[in-house]
Amino acid sequence: MSEPVARIRRALGTWDAVVLLALVAVAVVGALTIEGVASPRFWRFVVLEAIPIALIALPMTLIVITGEIDLSVASVLGLTCSVMGQLWVSGVTSLPVLILLSLLLGGALGAVNGLFITGFGLPSLAVTIGTLALYRGLAYVVLGDRAVANYPTTWTTSAIQPLPGTTIPWMILVVAALAVVFAVVLHAMPIGRGLYAMGNNAEAARFAGVDVRLTKFWLFVASGAMSALAGVFWTLRFASARADNGSGLELAVVAAVLLGGVSIFGGRGALLGVLAAVALLGVLRNALQLAYVPANTLTVITGSLLIASVVGPNVAGMLRERLRRRRTTAPTVSPSS
Amino acid sequence: MPTPLLTLDGVSKSFGAVAALQDVRLELHAGEAHALVGENGAGKSTLVKILAGVHGPDAGTISLDGRPLQLSGPADARAAGIAVIYQEPTLFPDLSVAENIFMGRQPLRSLRRVDYAAMRTRAAELFARLGVRLDPDRPARGLSIADQQLVEIAKAISLDARVLVMDEPTAALSGIEVERLFAVARSLRDAGTAVLFISHRFDEVFALCQRITIMRDGRWVSTDPAGTLTVDEVVRRMVGREVSAMYPKQDTTPGDPLLQVSGLTRHGSFTDVTFTVHAGEIVALAGLVGAGRSEVSRAIFGVDRHDAGEVLLDGVRLPNGDTAAAIRAGLALVPEDRRQQGLVMELSVERNTNLPRRWSLARAGLLFGGAERSAAATWAQRLQVKAGRLTDPVSTLSGGNQQKVVLAKWLATAPRVLIVDEPTRGIDVGTKAEVHRLLSQLAADGVAVLMVSSELPEVLGMADRVLVMHEGRLTADIPRTRADEQSVMLAATGQAAAA
Ligand SMILES: Nc1ncnc2c1ncn2[C@@H]1O[C@H](COP(=O)(O)OP(=O)(O)OP(=O)(O)O)[C@@H](O)[C@H]1O
Numbered sequence: 001m002s003e004p005v006a007r008i009r010r011a012l013g014t015w016d017a018v019v020l021l022a023l024v025a026v027a028v029v030g031a032l033t034i035e036g037v038a039s040p041r042f043w044r045f046v047v048l049e050a051i052p053i054a055l056i057a058l059p060m061t062l063i064v065i066t067g068e069i070d071l072s073v074a075s076v077l078g079l080t081c082s083v084m085g086q087l088w089v090s091g092v093t094s095l096p097v098l099i100l101l102s103l104l105l106g107g108a109l110g111a112v113n114g115l116f117i118t119g120f121g122l123p124s125l126a127v128t129i130g131t132l133a134l135y136r137g138l139a140y141v142v143l144g145d146r147a148v149a150n151y152p153t154t155w156t157t158s159a160i161q162p163l164p165g166t167t168i169p170w171m172i173l174v175v176a177a178l179a180v181v182f183a184v185v186l187h188a189m190p191i192g193r194g195l196y197a198m199g200n201n202a203e204a205a206r207f208a209g210v211d212v213r214l215t216k217f218w219l220f221v222a223s224g225a226m227s228a229l230a231g232v233f234w235t236l237r238f239a240s241a242r243a244d245n246g247s248g249l250e251l252a253v254v255a256a257v258l259l260g261g262v263s264i265f266g267g268r269g270a271l272l273g274v275l276a277a278v279a280l281l282g283v284l285r286n287a288l289q290l291a292y293v294p295a296n297t298l299t300v301i302t303g304s305l306l307i308a309s310v311v312g313p314n315v316a317g318m319l320r321e322r323l324r325r326r327r328t329t330a331p332t333v334s335p336s337s
Numbered sequence: 338m339p340t341p342l343l344t345l346d347g348v349s350k351s352f353g354a355v356a357a358l359q360d361v362r363l364e365l366h367a368g369e370a371h372a373l374v375g376e377n378g379a380g381k382s383t384l385v386k387i388l389a390g391v392h393g394p395d396a397g398t399i400s401l402d403g404r405p406l407q408l409s410g411p412a413d414a415r416a417a418g419i420a421v422i423y424q425e426p427t428l429f430p431d432l433s434v435a436e437n438i439f440m441g442r443q444p445l446r447s448l449r450r451v452d453y454a455a456m457r458t459r460a461a462e463l464f465a466r467l468g469v470r471l472d473p474d475r476p477a478r479g480l481s482i483a484d485q486q487l488v489e490i491a492k493a494i495s496l497d498a499r500v501l502v503m504d505e506p507t508a509a510l511s512g513i514e515v516e517r518l519f520a521v522a523r524s525l526r527d528a529g530t531a532v533l534f535i536s537h538r539f540d541e542v543f544a545l546c547q548r549i550t551i552m553r554d555g556r557w558v559s560t561d562p563a564g565t566l567t568v569d570e571v572v573r574r575m576v577g578r579e580v581s582a583m584y585p586k587q588d589t590t591p592g593d594p595l596l597q598v599s600g601l602t603r604h605g606s607f608t609d610v611t612f613t614v615h616a617g618e619i620v621a622l623a624g625l626v627g628a629g630r631s632e633v634s635r636a637i638f639g640v641d642r643h644d645a646g647e648v649l650l651d652g653v654r655l656p657n658g659d660t661a662a663a664i665r666a667g668l669a670l671v672p673e674d675r676r677q678q679g680l681v682m683e684l685s686v687e688r689n690t691n692l693p694r695r696w697s698l699a700r701a702g703l704l705f706g707g708a709e710r711s712a713a714a715t716w717a718q719r720l721q722v723k724a725g726r727l728t729d730p731v732s733t734l735s736g737g738n739q740q741k742v743v744l745a746k747w748l749a750t751a752p753r754v755l756i757v758d759e760p761t762r763g764i765d766v767g768t769k770a771e772v773h774r775l776l777s778q779l780a781a782d783g784v785a786v787l788m789v790s791s792e793l794p795e796v797l798g799m800a801d802r803v804l805v806m807h808e809g810r811l812t813a814d815i816p817r818t819r820a821d822e823q824s825v826m827l828a829a830t831g832q833a834a835a836a
């Protein structure tokens with residue numbers, strides 16, 4: 001087998017390729033069998049829904065690769081929405097200023113996570129479950145049950161403006177640009193090499209001069225800032241800042257990251273697979289909704305997919321080993337024993 | 338000849354395209370110590386793992402007492418009376434040393450409660466037999482590689498097995514520990530145990546074993562009584578050509594002091610360590626297991642923090658506990674434990690080789706596949722790393738080849754001061770000479786080399802000066818001309834503290 005052919009074979013065998021193929025298959029089958037999936041409106045909705053998930057999934061991918069997790073992202077989003085709403089009500093009327101303050105707030109909230117995790121050596125799962133509750137609680141303290149909805153329509157329409165000649169919102173370009181940045185950092189920069197190393201073996205990474213704690217700290221800051229950006233988008237898209245914005249979104253993000261082939265134990269995965277998984281889950285959910293599949297069934301399907309993606313590779317490996325052993329040791333069994 | 342206790346016949350095993358074993362045979366008799374030797378990657382550890390039930394063979398049979406033996410897992414092997422010490426220790430870091438030894442067969446009290454007191458006493462007895470000073474209650478995490486190895490040995494011996502398989506058990510041990518291990522192995526052998534012993538140190542092979550089986554490239558070459566063989570003959574059959582076993586250090590005139598360590602102290606590990614290594618010099622740091630040599634290396638490199646003292650590199654003070662800064666200043670450390678500290682086992686050979694210099698390999702901040710590949714290939718070739726593809730995980734390499742990758746990784750950074758901790762652990766004769774030649778060459782080029790080694794011939798052959806540590810303190814500084822086995826051992830055991 002020549003080297004290019006072998007390389008293509010290996011590429012097709014990767015999980016990224018599996019997820020991409022599944023995405024294409026779901027889109028094609030959906031378009032052929034479900035009324036409305038082929039329409040441009042459908043794709044507009046899919047993209048609008050996927051944008052905040054994708055924004056948060058970018059840093060989440062890097063974090064999970066280092067063996068950590070950030071479950072506070074949706075609460076950071078919610079708190080950012082609340083604070084942005086409160087600032088607008090109290091007279092901050094410049095959109096760039098609001099965006100900047102939101103990003104700073106998100107970064108600071110992420111830094112708090114990072115400090116507890118790297119400074120005090122606490123597990124990120126515990127810390128971010130704590131801040132998941134804390135930040136959401138603060139969101140209610142800031143805004144209560146109010147909804148701030150009187151943003152200028154120019155702002156709200158500009159956020160979801162389609163690209164000329166299509167129905168796809170222009171924000172997708174922002175997501176794409178950020179995705180390129182994160183992909184380059186992860187896959188083509190020295191930092192990325194360090195991320196994979198520390199996710200697999202933090203001690204060996206330290207022996208190679210990787211500053212594990214500092215790197216993780218900045219990843220959590222990035223995660224906070226990206227969640228805040230998603231919060232700004234959320235506010236403008238729905239023209240409404242509420243304390244419960246984005247509740248439960250962290251599960252959608254983590255689901256996409258894991259389905260995208262990132263190992264929950266760290267050290268493994270790629271950004272392409274995650275982006276494909278964000279799209280796959282979005283298309284699947286919206287297509288099934290159009291087919292009048294009840295919401296509970298949708299949840300069951302997403303959950304099963306997730307379990308399959310985590311368990312699948314392990315079971316396949318076990319079966320292969322079992323088969324190999326049976327084949328090779330069978331002839332040596334003596335009838336007398 | 339009586340029926341062999343254990344027989345392997347026609348055993349083959351492949352990993353994908355790599356044929357690790359082809360048609361290998363082996364006979365072990367009760368009451369014999371049998372050596373298995375071969376180059377790195379010859380298939381020794383693969384054979385051990387088949388005996389241990391870890392791998393199933395692709396073809397061939399194993400029989401015990403002349404009856405076919407089917408091993409579908411390590412539990413089967415243990416039940417059949419085969420105890421195995423793997424090349425790489427595999428302890429549970431969060432369990433105590435005693436719990437590790439009795440894992441899965443803890444002594445019980447009524448109601449199936451674990452009898453911790455009995456477990457502790459039995460562990461202490463085992464350690465006394467091996468002459469090891471280890472607290473059975475301490476967790477396995479943080480044990481030096483030699484201590485981990487000793488715990489594995491205690492575990493295997495406590496099984497009272499009929500077949501004891503030891504895959505390079507001595508690679509991290511110094512002379513005294515090896516002698517104690519051999520005393521135990523001989524008494525087991527004389528009591529009727531069959532011992533299979535793997536080592537790259539031929540003096541050990543000839544000291545312990547009655548018969549020697551030689552392997553090359555996954556194939557059986559010969560099995561002969563040890564008395565009919567010489568070291569040269571063994572090496573020739575292993576390698577298939579003549580190699581010089583040792584490469585003596587070239588003489589160089591020491592230049593400026595490059596590494597200056599003064600008053601370095603880390604509470605509980607070492608105290609007031611002061612020495613200097615000059616450009617062009619190879620300084621050996623000798624001592625017994627647990628003397629604190631690796632701890633000193635780690636503190637100099639900044640992986641561990643120190644409590645007092647300072648480290649100067651070419652006159653510039655290194656910040657305490659900052660490995661990245663130490664690497665930037667031109668320091669490199671080949672650590673003792675390649676699995677935990679030296680390598681990221683899941684990553685490829687290429688990624689591992691380039692990890693410490695990922696910043697300098699980048700062009701405009703970006704890494705391009707081609708540059709990474711050729712950088713790794715150059716060093717893999719210089720150290721004769723035997724690997725399928727450079728993109729294969731380093732875990733698929735044999736132990737010695739993994740060690741070569743660790744060396745490549747740090748030599749590639751072109752260090753000014755190189756600290757090597759057991760640099761040739763698990764490396765075969767041919768490559769060992771090559772590593773020694775490389776170290777000597779580096780010194781000739783003006784690098785300051787600090788070498789921690791438990792292997793006395795290596796220390797005496799390579800070092801311009803020998804520093805000896807005993808219980809966390811430097812006890813001797815012996816120049817090359819006066820260094821011999823006796824002076825080093827006296828200082829290492831604390832009997833020459835005045836020197
Ligand atoms: N899990 C694995 N996957 C792929 N290849 C493997 C695997 N384990 C071993 N090999 C290959 O099998 C060959 C034999 O390896 P093995 O570990 O048995 O060598 P060895 O004789 O023990 O060498 P050393 O002296 O270096 O320990 C090597 O080429 C190695 O790369």
Ligand SMILES: [Mg+2]
Nearest residue numbers: 382424735736
């Ligand atoms: Mg081996």
